[in-house]
Amino acid sequence: MKKTKDRLKRIGENFYLVFIMVFLYAPIATLMVLSFSNSKSRTQWGGFTLRWYGEMFQSSTIMTALQNTLVIAFASALIATVIGTAAAIAISSMKPLPRTVIMGITNIPMLNADIVTGISLMLGFIAFGISLGFKTILIAHITFNIPYVILSVMPKLKQTNKSVYEAAMDLGASPVYAFFKVVFPDILPGVLSGFLLAFTMSLDDFIITHFTKGAGINTLSTLIYSEVRRGIKPSMYALSTVIFMTVLTLLIITNFAPEKKGAHKN
Amino acid sequence: MGNLIDLINISKSFDGTLVLDDLNLSVKENTFVTLLGPSGCGKTTTLRIIGGFERANKGRVIFDGQDISDLPPNKRQLNTVFQKYALFTHMNIAENIAFGLKIKNKPKAYIQDKIKYALKLVNLDGYENRSVDSLSGGQQQRIAIARAIVNEPRVLLLDEPLGALDLKLRQDMQYELIRLKNELGITFIYVTHDQEEALTMSDTIVVMNQGYIQQMGTPEQIYNEPENAFVADFIGESNIVHGTMIRDELVEIFGSRFACVDKGFGTNTPVDVVIRPEDIDLVSPEEGSLKGVCTHLIFKGVHYEMEVTTSDGFEWLVHSTDMCPVGKEVGIHVDPFDIQIMNKPASEDEEAVGVNE
Numbered sequence: 001m002k003k004t005k006d007r008l009k010r011i012g013e014n015f016y017l018v019f020i021m022v023f024l025y026a027p028i029a030t031l032m033v034l035s036f037s038n039s040k041s042r043t044q045w046g047g048f049t050l051r052w053y054g055e056m057f058q059s060s061t062i063m064t065a066l067q068n069t070l071v072i073a074f075a076s077a078l079i080a081t082v083i084g085t086a087a088a089i090a091i092s093s094m095k096p097l098p099r100t101v102i103m104g105i106t107n108i109p110m111l112n113a114d115i116v117t118g119i120s121l122m123l124g125f126i127a128f129g130i131s132l133g134f135k136t137i138l139i140a141h142i143t144f145n146i147p148y149v150i151l152s153v154m155p156k157l158k159q160t161n162k163s164v165y166e167a168a169m170d171l172g173a174s175p176v177y178a179f180f181k182v183v184f185p186d187i188l189p190g191v192l193s194g195f196l197l198a199f200t201m202s203l204d205d206f207i208i209t210h211f212t213k214g215a216g217i218n219t220l221s222t223l224i225y226s227e228v229r230r231g232i233k234p235s236m237y238a239l240s241t242v243i244f245m246t247v248l249t250l251l252i253i254t255n256f257a258p259e260k261k262g263a264h265k266n
Numbered sequence: 267m268g269n270l271i272d273l274i275n276i277s278k279s280f281d282g283t284l285v286l287d288d289l290n291l292s293v294k295e296n297t298f299v300t301l302l303g304p305s306g307c308g309k310t311t312t313l314r315i316i317g318g319f320e321r322a323n324k325g326r327v328i329f330d331g332q333d334i335s336d337l338p339p340n341k342r343q344l345n346t347v348f349q350k351y352a353l354f355t356h357m358n359i360a361e362n363i364a365f366g367l368k369i370k371n372k373p374k375a376y377i378q379d380k381i382k383y384a385l386k387l388v389n390l391d392g393y394e395n396r397s398v399d400s401l402s403g404g405q406q407q408r409i410a411i412a413r414a415i416v417n418e419p420r421v422l423l424l425d426e427p428l429g430a431l432d433l434k435l436r437q438d439m440q441y442e443l444i445r446l447k448n449e450l451g452i453t454f455i456y457v458t459h460d461q462e463e464a465l466t467m468s469d470t471i472v473v474m475n476q477g478y479i480q481q482m483g484t485p486e487q488i489y490n491e492p493e494n495a496f497v498a499d500f501i502g503e504s505n506i507v508h509g510t511m512i513r514d515e516l517v518e519i520f521g522s523r524f525a526c527v528d529k530g531f532g533t534n535t536p537v538d539v540v541i542r543p544e545d546i547d548l549v550s551p552e553e554g555s556l557k558g559v560c561t562h563l564i565f566k567g568v569h570y571e572m573e574v575t576t577s578d579g580f581e582w583l584v585h586s587t588d589m590c591p592v593g594k595e596v597g598i599h600v601d602p603f604d605i606q607i608m609n610k611p612a613s614e615d616e617e618a619v620g621v622n623e
Binding site: 161163164166167168169170171172173174175177178181182185186 | 317318319338339340345346348349350352353354355356365366369370410413414417
């Protein structure tokens with residue numbers, strides 16, 4: 001009696017898990033399958049093909065957009081990492097009250113609705129007479145990336161023993177040398193995961209880019225959006241698949257790389 | 267021999283709270299000086315001011331005749347051993363020890379020699395390539411000491427370096443530190459709240475409380491002749507009672523007169539009297555200067571700890587190897603030289619100033 005009940009329970013649990021997983025990932029799986037389908041129909045499998053991938057790589061608009069996306073993601077992540085790390089170091093040495101206030105302020109761009117951030121950035125650029133284009137996208141991305149870097153560096157700084165820095169100074173190191181020689185290696189995992197997080201966020205962003213990009217420049221997300229309005233081409237499926245896989249890979253690296261390091265330490 | 271370090275009129279406050287108030291302290295070359303006091307007494311702040319990690323609001327730090335008050339830590343000829351070791355975990359032991367020498371651009375062979383020598387000195391030969399995490403707390407602390415002494419500092423500052431270690435290891439390390447100090451001939455300035463540690467290792471103990479130096483002297487002086495109630499209470503256990511100095515060498519406690527060896531307090535002056543628990547002899551009621559009943563008895567291993575309540579209600583703490591059963595009437599006898607007389611502090615300020623002279 002009890003055995004059957006247990007078994008039923010286990011089947012129920014597994015069913016629920018599978019149901020949720022299907023619910024979450026079936027749409028993406030559909031997209032990926034269709035990107036390999038040799039048919040423009042969205043309901044019929046037309047045989048395996050890499051045609052859409054070929055088309056995608058041959059399209060100069062897609063390739064330019066891809067290049068823009070990668071350059072912006074990399075540059076904004078890099079600059080945000082430098083600024084964010086410096087900010088995190090300053091914030092962590094503040095007294096509790098100002099620290100809480102500053103952390104609250106830096107978190108606003110992250111909690112704020114993207115559309116508000118996007119529109120206000122656009123208005124800001126126009127108000128200050130900055131013409132919208134590549135550089136405004138870059139500035140916007142740096143802006144919303146900084147809080148992510150701060151958030152991932154802060155815990156590492158908290159773990160770092162402050163006297164390590166003082167010990168280096170005590171042994172004759174200048175403040176700069178002491179920082180790069182003993183503090184930076186300690187917080188490096190946090191800095192790296194901050195960079196990857198920022199890179200992913202930038203790669204992912206549509207709304208803020210949409211409002212700050214101006215005419216004549218596209219990133220992948222804005223390109224897909226404008227293409228879709230004209231009717232979906234299967235090469236867009238291929239492109240979406242590539243984006244999804246890239247983001248997934250980066251996320252996996254972000255989540256597992258620092259943990260591995262930590263495990264090694266202990 | 268002149269002083270190696272002079273702290274002159276040092277004051278320091280954090281967020282409006284005064285931590286050190288007009289502190290003066292001199293340290294002679296090649297001595298083991300301990301700053302001893304409860305937490306928050308300013309001892310660590312004093313050490314950090316010497317090391318250059320804090321800047322005093324007022325006053326000067328003189329090192330070997332030169333004013334180093336404004337020098338950053340990396341320009342000072344002293345090294346620090348931190349409470350939590352502060353080893354560089356991403357470097358191995360040899361790299362940790364070589365850190366200071368590499369900055370000074372010493373030749374490779376010299377550095378190798380120094381690493382070997384330092385590891386031998388702290389009894390960890392052959393540990394060059396081990397990682398920091400593979401060492402125990404005591405070993406890490408010894409590496410921290412090795413890392414500091416390879417730089418041949420004139421002064422080694424130690425901030426409660428044994429605080430995180432267990433009792434046995436702490437005692438071993440105390441002897442190691444004494445040995446190191448004697449072998450290296452450098453000046454140690456040691457911060458601790460552990461009075462036993464201070465008594466064991468120091469040439470000079472500086473007892474601090476609330477930002478003031480309460481007393482400075484050899485361990486014997488501090489223990490046997492505490493200058494005020496705080497020192498008497500903080501160092502070891504003691505009975506501190508109110509008394510009246512009748513005249514030189516005679517003090518009255520709870521209506522009984524005791525012969526003592528202290529002079530110069532005037533006549534009929536109220537004073538504090540310190541009597542160490544191990545200096546009280548329990549005798550028969552007729553022989554004692556005071557009569558009381560034993561109210562408490564605990565076996566402590568080395569001795570018995572007893573409480574004797576006298577008729578006026580005071581509970582005397584007594585340490586003795588002879589047991590006195592609870593409820594027994596006893597007399598209290600104290601030899602003249604075991605009685606330590608102290609002036610009563612008129613105010614908290616005077617309590618502190620009185621020891622600065």
